[in-house]
Each structure stands twice: as structure tokens, then as C-alpha cells.
Amino acid sequence: MSPTLLARAKVQQLTPYQSARRIGGQGHIWLNANEAADSGKFNLDCERLNRYPECQPPQVIQAYAAYAGVSPEQVLVSRGGDEGIELLIRTFCEPGEDRILISSPTYGMYAISAETNGVHVVDVPLTAERQPDFDGIIERLDEVKLVFLCSPNNPTGDLVNRDGLLRLLNAARGRALVVVDEAYIEFCPEHSQAALLADYDNLVIIRTLSKAFGLAGIRCGFTLASPEVIGLLLKVIAPYPVAEPVAQIAAQALSEQGLVLMRNRVDEINRLKDELARSLLQHQQVREVFAPNGNYLLVRFSPGSEMFARMSRAGIILRDFASRPGLSDCIRITIGNRAEMDAVLNVLQKEQ
Structure with a gap:
């Protein structure tokens, strides 16, 4: 008997969560998992x-x-x-x-x-x-x-x-x-x-x-x-x-020092997020920029698949949410560091 048949019926039927790492992609700028662009330095005993x-x-x-x-x-x-x-x-x-x-x-x-x-x-x-x-x-x-x-x-x-x-x-x-x-x-x-x-x-x-x-x-x-x-x-x-x-x-x-580092990181991410949101709202392919409360922006493009492909060709990996109910043509962009955001803006501006 196959080990699969020994598993619980519910597990056999289950589709695993498609995390950013499981989905993967080819590129050098990873903006698909809402990760921070840095972690700081720590000591281990x-x-x-x-x-x-x-x-x-x-x-x-x-x-x-x-x-x-x-x-x-x-x-x-x-x-x-x-x-x-x-x-x-x-x-x-x-x-x-x-x-x-x-x-x-x-x-x-x-x-x-x-x-x-x-x-x-x-x-x-x-x-x-x-x-x-x-x-x-x-x-x-x-x-x-x-x-x-x-x-x-x-x-x-x-x-x-x-x-x-x-x-x-x-x-x-x-x-x-x-x-x-x-x-x-x-x-x-x-x-x-x-x-x-x-x-x-x-x-x-x-x-x-x-x-x-x-x-x-x-x-x-x-x-x-x-x-x-x-x-x-x-x-x-x-x-x-x-x-x-x-x-x-x-x-x-x-x-106390760690919290200062975190809050400085948040301030920088929020600044870069605001800059990106303003640029997106001026782009002819952007239909909607969703609420800017996290370290990401969900954006509805027209069409989303074309923008996702353009970013991918430039080595920028984003998260496609087009298959979710109510989120057709929507792509989520993690806010990275300034160089990563400049790369995103460069793709946006290049082919308007």
C-alpha cells in the first residue's frame, strides 16, 4: 500500500499553503514575502x-x-x-x-x-x-x-x-x-x-x-x-x-536598543511606501492602490499579468493575488530598501 493511502483522508485532499518560498521564482530582488530588507546584528552565547x-x-x-x-x-x-x-x-x-x-x-x-x-x-x-x-x-x-x-x-x-x-x-x-x-x-x-x-x-x-x-x-x-x-x-x-x-x-x-532599531526601520519603510504609492497612483496602468498600513502595497494593475511579467523579466519577484476572490489583476509589492524600490520604479517608468 502506498504511504499516501495511509495518511488521513483530509491530508490526502489538502492543498498545502503556497508560501512565497514554495512558489519561488527567478530573480535577484525578492519582494514577495513581506520580509524586511535587513535584520540587524546579534550576539550568541x-x-x-x-x-x-x-x-x-x-x-x-x-x-x-x-x-x-x-x-x-x-x-x-x-x-x-x-x-x-x-x-x-x-x-x-x-x-x-x-x-x-x-x-x-x-x-x-x-x-x-x-x-x-x-x-x-x-x-x-x-x-x-x-x-x-x-x-x-x-x-x-x-x-x-x-x-x-x-x-x-x-x-x-x-x-x-x-x-x-x-x-x-x-x-x-x-x-x-x-x-x-x-x-x-x-x-x-x-x-x-x-x-x-x-x-x-x-x-x-x-x-x-x-x-x-x-x-x-x-x-x-x-x-x-x-x-x-x-x-x-x-x-x-x-x-x-x-x-x-x-x-x-x-x-x-x-x-531598548533593539526597539530603536525596529522603529527606525519602520520609519524608513513607511517613507518608501508613501513614495511608491504616490508614483503608482500616477501610473497609467494602475487602477487601484489598496490601504497602505503594512510593509507592502496591494496594487490593481491593468492588466496585472503583464506588469507581473515585466517585473519578473527585470529580476523582481512579487506576489500575484489575481486568483483570489475580488482581487483580479492585483499584485502585492513588499517594501524593500531604497535600491529595491528604485528598481521597481524604474520598471514602472520605463514602459509607460
Whole structure:
């Protein structure tokens, strides 16, 4: 018997998440994965590499709690925000019985993590204004355990409306958890919903060091929630989720000096993003530039395939979202360094 036939039926049917690395491409300027253009420099102490790491390194937990404005008991560190998403599904959803809710188009790993774990997905698409359909979500709260909202939303860049979120949180009390994925919040920190954790024990926030901190390669993310929710997640998480070198780098990134480095990086990315947005809006093939709240811009070209091909010929690898509902001709451009943005602008200007 083929090993494939021994796998769970759901896994046999599953289409894996098409990450930027899996899709790949040929080029020398990689602007398809929302990575930072640099990471900074860090020191490693190798004296303890012979020992298993702590499950939740105190120096990382305390530093992130101070940064996020919450208590250490409200913080869990994991292998990227993706593990936080999966832990929530594994902790709160019975396979084959329970459901999560998403609002497409949005980050693909919510659905993939659910499907991998045998959990059903309810999709209440974004409205024409690219906001969660709060009325539609509230109507279906009794069907689901978890509601995933992404703010800024990947790939559109839109922020969740606070009044709508408050209405949802109040409606979901005792019925479902509302998970707000803030992977890109450092690029618009004034719009974080972390302050609401003090009043809503059904709110969960996902964070990461992959974007603004420039540390996608170490896979370090955080879940912020009530101590009760964190305690439940700690029952499910692997014994050693954070490698010792990762913990050391994360603690340095969250130091006072590390936070200054991160904020300077964010300022530069936001400046370059604004410059690119202005140039795009003047381009004859650009029909729409979506909300500029992350470290990327989603752009609707006319046609998108032709622009994607032109960039590819110039060695610039972007992310094509044309196959997603409502995103025909849309391409996502990660904001890189100035030289990379100049290369993008050069292609845009060359063939107008």
C-alpha cells in the first residue's frame, strides 16, 4: 500500500499553503514575502546549547509583555505567529465537529491550519468596503469557536473597524474567541487593539518578530490573551517551542536598543511606501492602490499579468493575488530598501 493511502483522508485532499518560498521564482530582488530588507546584528552565547531550552523563556516573555503593554501572564511565545494560530485551533476546536470563521480575502494559514486539524471553515467574505461583515459574523457566532480577523489585513492592508470589533466582542462573550492578527501592527501602532485585552477575555491577539523586527528567519511569534487562555495554550504547546538561539536574539531585539532599531526601520519603510504609492497612483496602468498600513502595497494593475511579467523579466519577484476572490489583476509589492524600490520604479517608468 502506498504511504499516501495511509495518511488521513483530509491530508490526502489538502492543498498545502503556497508560501512565497514554495512558489519561488527567478530573480535577484525578492519582494514577495513581506520580509524586511535587513535584520540587524546579534550576539550568541553558545554555552547552553547542550541544554534543552525553557518552554517560555522568561527574558523573552517579560520583554515582550513590557513592549506590548500587558502582563507576562498574558503572553505566550511560539514558533512564529503561525504556531499561535494552530495552537488556538488545536486547543479550542474538536476535529470533525467545530468550525472557525474567516473573512476572505485574508491570510491563508487560518484555513490551512483548520483543515489540517480536521476543523471546518466558515467564510464570511469582506464587505465591498473591505471590512469584516460584522452583522454576518455575529449571525454565525453559534456555529464557530474562533473568529479570525487580520488587521492590517494581508493582503489588502485594511484595518479592522474598532466600533465593529467592539460590537463583535460583546456579541461573542461566552460564545467564541475573536482573534485579531496584528502581524503588521508596528507599521501603524496607533491602531493596535491590545488595550482591549483588559476588558475582553474573549479577545486574542497574534503578533510576530518576522516583519518590522526583520527576524522572519528565527520564527518567533507571540499570542496575547487572558491568563486563562494562555494557560490552556500551554497545555497544548510543544515542550521546547523556542530554540535557545532564537530566545537570545528575540530578547536582544526587544531590548531598548533593539526597539530603536525596529522603529527606525519602520520609519524608513513607511517613507518608501508613501513614495511608491504616490508614483503608482500616477501610473497609467494602475487602477487601484489598496490601504497602505503594512510593509507592502496591494496594487490593481491593468492588466496585472503583464506588469507581473515585466517585473519578473527585470529580476523582481512579487506576489500575484489575481486568483483570489475580488482581487483580479492585483499584485502585492513588499517594501524593500531604497535600491529595491528604485528598481521597481524604474520598471514602472520605463514602459509607460
